[in-house]
Amino acid sequence: MKRFSYFLLLLTISENIYAQQASDYFPEQPGWRWEYTLTPLDSVNNEIETLRYYRHDLFVTESNYEGKLAKIVQTKSGPAITIHFQPYLDSLFFHFSGFDGYEYFKVGYFGILLSVLDSELNNPNFSFAELFNSLEEWYSIYRFSQTINDEYSILQIDTIVVIDSQTLPLRFEYLGERLQDEILDTPIGNLDCNKFVRKLGISYLIIPPLPLPPIAIPILLLKDYVWIAEDYWIIQEIIPSTEVDLSILGLENFFIPGLKSMIDTVVNTATVVDEEVYFPEEITLEQNFPNPFNPSTTIKFSLPASNYTTLKIYNTIGEEVAVLIDKELTAGTYEVKFDSHSGEVRNLPSGVYFYQLQTERYTETKKMLLMK
Numbered sequence: 001m002k003r004f005s006y007f008l009l010l011l012t013i014s015e016n017i018y019a020q021q022a023s024d025y026f027p028e029q030p031g032w033r034w035e036y037t038l039t040p041l042d043s044v045n046n047e048i049e050t051l052r053y054y055r056h057d058l059f060v061t062e063s064n065y066e067g068k069l070a071k072i073v074q075t076k077s078g079p080a081i082t083i084h085f086q087p088y089l090d091s092l093f094f095h096f097s098g099f100d101g102y103e104y105f106k107v108g109y110f111g112i113l114l115s116v117l118d119s120e121l122n123n124p125n126f127s128f129a130e131l132f133n134s135l136e137e138w139y140s141i142y143r144f145s146q147t148i149n150d151e152y153s154i155l156q157i158d159t160i161v162v163i164d165s166q167t168l169p170l171r172f173e174y175l176g177e178r179l180q181d182e183i184l185d186t187p188i189g190n191l192d193c194n195k196f197v198r199k200l201g202i203s204y205l206i207i208p209p210l211p212l213p214p215i216a217i218p219i220l221l222l223k224d225y226v227w228i229a230e231d232y233w234i235i236q237e238i239i240p241s242t243e244v245d246l247s248i249l250g251l252e253n254f255f256i257p258g259l260k261s262m263i264d265t266v267v268n269t270a271t272v273v274d275e276e277v278y279f280p281e282e283i284t285l286e287q288n289f290p291n292p293f294n295p296s297t298t299i300k301f302s303l304p305a306s307n308y309t310t311l312k313i314y315n316t317i318g319e320e321v322a323v324l325i326d327k328e329l330t331a332g333t334y335e336v337k338f339d340s341h342s343g344e345v346r347n348l349p350s351g352v353y354f355y356q357l358q359t360e361r362y363t364e365t366k367k368m369l370l371m372k
Contacts, residue, residue: 020144023096025194026071026233027268032059034233035265038077041241041258054083055261057092066104068095068138081284081302082333101142105135105155105174128202131172139174142196142228146178154198158205158214169205171216174198184227184235187264191229193236198224220244222256237261283307285357285364288338292371295341299324299355302333307359311336314354321353340370 034057039047055077062071074088093104118127139154146152155174160167179195203216220242227236241258286300299311311325324336338355340348350372356365 020099022099022101022144025228025230026094026096027059027231030059030061031268033267034263036261037264039260041260043241043255045240045258047260053077053079056083058088065093066138070095095138099143099145100140102138103141105137105139141176141198143178144194148178148180151175151177169207171203171205173201186235188266191235193227193229196226232266235263283362285366287366288368292369294370294372296337296339297368299336299338301357303329303331306330310358312356313338316352
C-alpha cells in the first residue's frame with residue numbers, strides 16, 4: 001500500500017512538472033495570429049482611449065536564430081483602419097528549454113521610453129537607448145518553476161558614464177519575478193494565467209570604502225507586467241506610467257507614459273498563409289495628426305472602391321492653398337503628408353485651414369490648425 005501511495009505521489013509530481021514546461025505555453029505549430037488592442041496610459045495610469053491602436057503578431061516558423069532554435073513571430077502595429085493590410089515590419093524570437101522561456105532581448109517599447117530619458121539628459125556623448133540596444137542577446141525571461149514573488153536577475157552591469165563632465169557610476173539591471181497566478185477575463189474567455197513582471201532599472205552607485213558593497217540609489221525602474229496562458233502565450237501586458245527622479249543628476253523629475261496591451265482575438269490558421277487584403281467598407285476621412293501642427297501634418301483617408309479623388313487645402317476665406325491629390329485611386333487606405341514649408345505653400349501664416357476629400361459621390365471637410 002505504501003509503495004502504491006508513493007507511486008501516486010510520484011505520478012502527481014511528474015504531472016505537475018510536465019504542466020510547467022515552458023513550451024506548454026506557446027503554440028506548437030506555426031500559423032497562429034494574435035491580435036491585440038494597445039492603449040496608452042496617462043500619468044495616473046488611466047487609459048487614453050483616443051490614442052488607442054492595434055498590434056498583430058504572427059507565428060511564421062521555427063528556425064535557428066543566434067544559436068538557439070527559435071519560434072519566430074512577425075509583428076506589426078497601427079490604427080484599426082490599416083492594420084489588416086499593413087506589412088509585418090519586425091520580428092520577435094522565443095526559445096523554450098525545460099521550465100524556462102527565453103526571449104531574444106530587444107528594448108522594444110522600452111526603447112521609446114529610454115529615448116524620452118535621453119531627450120531629458122540631452123547628452124550627445126551618451127544614450128541609454130543605445131546602451132540597452134547593445135545588450136541584445138538571448139535571456140531566460142520567463143521562469144515557470146520560479147518560486148512566487150522571488151525576484152531573479154536576468155542581467156546586471158556596473159559601469160561609469162560621463163555626462164556633462166560628471167563621472168557617474170551607474171548600475172543597469174534587467175530583473176524578473178514570477179507573481180501569483182491570476183484568472184484573467186479576456187475577450188477570448190476566462191483564462192488561467194501565469195503572471196510575471198520584468199523590470200528594467202538604472203541606479204546611481206555610491207561606492208563606500210572596501211569591503212563594503214556599492215549602494216544603489218534608483219533613478220529609473222520600468223516595470224512590464226505580463227500574463228501568459230497555456231497554449232495561447234501572452235494574453236495581456238501592462239507597462240505602468242513611471243515617474244523618473246533625476247534630481248541626483250541635477251535635472252527635474254518627469255513621467256513616462258505607460259501602455260496596456262490586451263488580446264482581442266487568437267486565430268489558428270494551422271499553416272502559415274498570407275494575410276487577407278483588407279478593403280474598407282466605406283469612405284472615411286480622419287482628423288489630421290498632429291493637430292495643431294508645425295510645419296507638417298499627416299492626413300489619412302480610406303476608399304472602398306476605385307474613385308477619382310481630390311484632396312485639397314483651403315484657407316478660411318475659401319481660397320485653394322494646395323492640391324495634395326487629384327487623380328484616380330484604387331480601393332485602400334492612404335496617408336498624405338502636408339508640409340506648410342515646402343513648394344508653393346511655403347511660408348503659410350499661422351491659423352485655421354480646411355482640408356477637403358472629394359470623390360464622385362462624397363465630400364467631407366475637416367479643420368486643422370497651423371501654429372508657428
